[in-house]
Amino acid sequence: MSKVVLITGGSSGIGKSIGEFLSQKGYNVYGTSRSPQRYPKSKIKLVALDVADVESIEDAVKIVVSETGQIDVLINNAGAGITGPIEEIPNEEIKRNFETNLFGPINVIKAVLPQMRQQNSGLIINVTSIAGYMGLPYRGIYSASKGALELITEAFRMEIKDFNIQMTNIAPGDFETNIAAGRYHAPVAKGSPYEVKYGAVLKAIDDDVNKGNDPLMVSQMIFKIINTPNPRIHYKVGAFMQKFSIVLKRILPDKVYEKLLLNHYKL
Template sequence: MSKVVLITGGSSGIGKSIGEFLLEKGFVVYGTSRNPERYSESKLNLLALDVSNTQTITKAVQTIIDKEGRLDVLVNNAGAGITGPIEEIPDEEIKRNFETNFFGPINVIKAVLPQMRKQKSGLIINITSIAGYMGLPYRGVYSASKGALELITEAFRMEIKDFNIEMTNIAPGDFATNIAAGRYHAPVQEQSPYKTPYGNTLKLMDAHVDSGKDPLLMAKAVYKVISTKNPKVHYKVGEFMQKFSIVLKRILPDKVYEKMLMKHYKL
């Protein structure tokens, strides 16, 4: 029997790549979008879902269960970028980012767990970020929201072990997607004390995304995890130096690592 997979944020970028790859491998795949009617060309069954709206989550999950009778894999991929000096990012934008990157995935997990518990099986993959392992300048809110999802996964997976449900994180580095166009940018203000360093860092971040890896690598990583009997707690996918930066953070003194980051961002 083909496994039934739900991928949030499946209309573009990493989510779309994962969905199309899993389709080729014979899975039954449902993607989600806040506005699925905009993607009539999509190869996936796209359902309307906004991770910050629990009613849409419940409806989408129930639609899959009604049609397929089961739900085997959740890929919590929907997310949003955000940049800016923390001092200058409006509170509502910080809260909105956590609604999408942290509370949203938790609400989707809560919606699928009863069915997975009923089946006595299931796999939940949370797409986080290598940025979630460190506080990055002018990406602090994003780092915090993804880091929170990494940590809560560690706790969550222990709580659901008794039900034969697995949970893991996959943290991507920079990938060539449209995330830079879709994220919230605090404006570079003319009178801001952060104008020059933030402006320069913003250009550097956009360049990293533009020259990023092919999202197909993430699709293959997700497929490998689905095919693994006992998934690890954490996976990282990206450039060697991006993954190695996590190792360096563990072994270097804090201030040395901080200086390394500041040199990288030319601060």
């Protein structure tokens, strides 16, 4: 029997790329979307799931288990971007971002664990971000939500190891997807003390995404992880300098690294 893979956020972007790639490799892939009916030409099966709705998460997992009898791999891919000066981002948008990027993945994990425990096997891959390794200016909320998921994974791994269930993170850099279209960004407010610098950084962020690598790189890394008997805790995928920035943060004094970021963003 082919392995059953559940991918949250499987209708577009990186999730769609992963789903189609794994389907071509012979996996039985289920993607999720809040509105599956909007994607009648999807090359993978889509089930309804909203990561901010625990009942919809549980219903989606029940559908997959009832149709296949198993869930071998969960890829927690659904996520949302957010930009803006932290001072000016409405609290409800901050909470919404954490609901999608942190609490949602935790609740999906909780929903699949009983099935994986019953199988005495399973692999959970949490898609985080290289941005989660550092506090980036005007992306602080996104950095925090993705960084929190990295740490949650480290703790979760140790709690579930006795059940023969593995968990890992994969942190992508910038990839050419439609994430900018679905991202919340605080408006560049006329007269704001952040107007000029935030406006410039926002343009640079969008340019980086538009010049990003092919999401196929992430799909190939996911495939490699699935076929690794004992996956590492953390994986990074993206441009060399993006991955190397994590190394620099580890070895450089804090203020030296901060200066590098300020220079990069021309702040």
